[in-house]
Amino acid sequence: MLAALLALALFVVPTAAATIPEIRGPVTDETGVLAGDEAEIEQAIEELLQRQRVQLWVVFVPTTDDLSAQEFAAGVAAGNSLGVNDALLLVAIEDRTDTIWVADGLEEITDAEIDEVIETALEPRLADGNFGAAVVATAEGLGEAAATTDATLPPVRTADPAATPPAGGGFEGPGNEPDGGGSVLLPLVLIVGGVGLVAWWLMGRRRVKREAEERDRRTGRLARDANALLIATDERVRDARQEIGFVEAExxxxxxxxxxxxxxxxxxxxxxxxxxxxxxxxxxxxxxDQREAMLNEVVAHCRTAGAALDRETARIQALRDLERDAPTILERLPGRIAAVEARLPAARTAFDALARFASSTRQPVVGNLEEARKGLDGALHATERGRSALAAGNRRAAGREARTAEQGLTGATALLDAVDRLATAAGDAESRIADELREAEADLAAARSATSDSEPSKSSESRLTAAATAVRHAREAA
Structure with a gap:
């Protein structure tokens, strides 16, 4: 009896947490996501049956619980007596998992073809929420896979799988056992313990299998991405090598x-x-793990190459944009140069005002006004040369001069901005110092007032005198 119960546990435990649905038609949808698409799906299933003699069953469930999609699909196939020319599409909506099971009689449909149908026809449409279209595309993909060989096809199976119940077994119930009192207890304990061990072993196997399947799927996606990126990067490098000649000529x-x-x-x-x-x-x-790490290295190398090319592609494109926009830029430059020139008097005033501070305060901006003047003059002359180049029909030279003028104008603006920022910061610091000195003087007055009613100690008087001297010197320096 113990052996029989342990054998039963091997069959029952894997599906104890998952309810295997009963197939009653071509489409079994327990999620409702196929509502409205049944007619189109059944037409695709019928065409697959008539053209390639493949009977497709579609099962959509919310979840496969603790089973993998492959385990659940195998349970559905076994529980509904699928075989010969049957194929099963299983999708678990909440788990976001899917699989395609095919009977041994469909040996013309290879595992590689099934993977291709899943990757190109099924999963992209599932990801977009086009569930009906995903089923139709899967049926079409299986039809194409079945049509790739002239192998003898099995006869069409038209019976409803629900009409043939899965084979079952039985075991003697406790009513047929002699009442042995305490002699029954030990076998029962052994049975419960054995079932628990089997359950623990099966759960461990399922977990390891799910992890391996997820890793294989992740690595497969990574391999496809790495290969595609490698090819694209190789093409980009070839194009960039050709671009060198064009840029040198330009x-x-x-x-x-x-x-x-x-x-x-x-x-x-x-x-x-x-x-x-x-x-x-x-x-x-x-x-x-090594394969996954190496594929990630391939992706990292390709991205490094792409980043280097992206940087230069953007720079060269900016040059070409400047050449294209040179007429507009050169037309606007005189006004922009004049606007920055108008800032020079105020910047001179701000710089001179810094003289009341220590010489080290304005040292960072010494010479800024003179350099800004040079930059503006250079921008103005470059603008004039650019206009002359445009008049002569030389747009490329005009673009170069426009860029030179832009650089001179940008540099002059930055130099004047630095003077303004330093003057503002020094003025703010001066205001804060004045406020802090007033607070220090008020604190000293309060301290002297607190000691006016008694004779202060020599040490207290010495500290107050030193503090007053420090405040006076700070006031004079400010």
Whole structure:
């Protein structure tokens, strides 16, 4: 009896926490997400059956509880006597898991083809919430997979799986056991303990299996992303190498130098990525964790290469935009230069006002006004040269002069801003010092008032005198 009960536990425990649905038609939807799409889905299922003699059953459930999607699908297939030419699409909405089970009779549909149907037809549409379209696309994908071989197809199975109940077994109930009193207790304890051990063992197996499946799926996605990124980065590096010649012809060696450096950096990173990819493809196998880490390295190398190219692509594009917009920029530059020139008198006043502070205070901005004047003059002359280039039809030279003028104007603005900021900061500090001196003088007066009714000690009088002297010196310095 103990052996029989343990055998029963092996069958019951894996599905004890999950209810296997009974299939009563082509579509079993316990979630309601397929409402309104049943007709289109059933038409796709019927076409698959008539054209490829594959009977597809669709099951949507909220969750598979503690079972993996693959385990749950196998339970549905076994519990509903699926076989021969049957295929089962299972989707667990809340778990966001899915799988496709096919009977042994559909050997023409390979595991690789099933994975492709899941990755290209099923999961992208599930992710978008197009559940009906996901089922239809899956049926079409299975049809294409089944059509890739001329293997002899099994006869069409039309019976409702619910009409053939799953095979069952029985065991003798306690009513057929002799009443042995205490002699029954030990077997019962052994039975309960045995079932518990089996349950613990099965739960551990399911957990390990789920973790392995999730890791394999994650690594598979990572491998696809890494391969796609590797190909795209290789193409970008090739394009950038061709771009070097164009940039040199357009803007000269001064502008093409940084691009060459960036391309060299990208090529070095790309070589590292390809080296790792070759190690992944060699005869020496890696552990799953090693493979995942190496794929992440491939992605990191490609991103390093892409960042170097992005930086230079943006810079070169800015040059071309400047050349394109040169007429507008050169037209507006005189007014912008005049606006900054108008700030010079106020900046001179602010700088001169700093003379009342220690010489070290204004040292950081000594020479700013003169340099700003030079920058504005340079911007004005570059603007004039740019306009002349435009008049001569040389837009490229006009763009270069516009950039020179922009740089001179930006530099002059920054120099004047520095003078204004320092003058403001010094004035604020001066105001705070005056307030703090008044507070210190008030504190001294309060201290003397507190000691006026008694004879202060020599040490107290000495401290008060020193404090008063310090406040007086600070006032004179301010």
């Amino acid at each position: 803007y000269g060696e001064a502008e093409v130098g940084p691009l060459r450096t960036a391309v060299d950096e990208a090529r070095e990173a790309l070589r590292g990525a390809f080296a790792i990819r070759q190690r992944l493809d060699d005869a020496e196998p890696e552990t799953p």
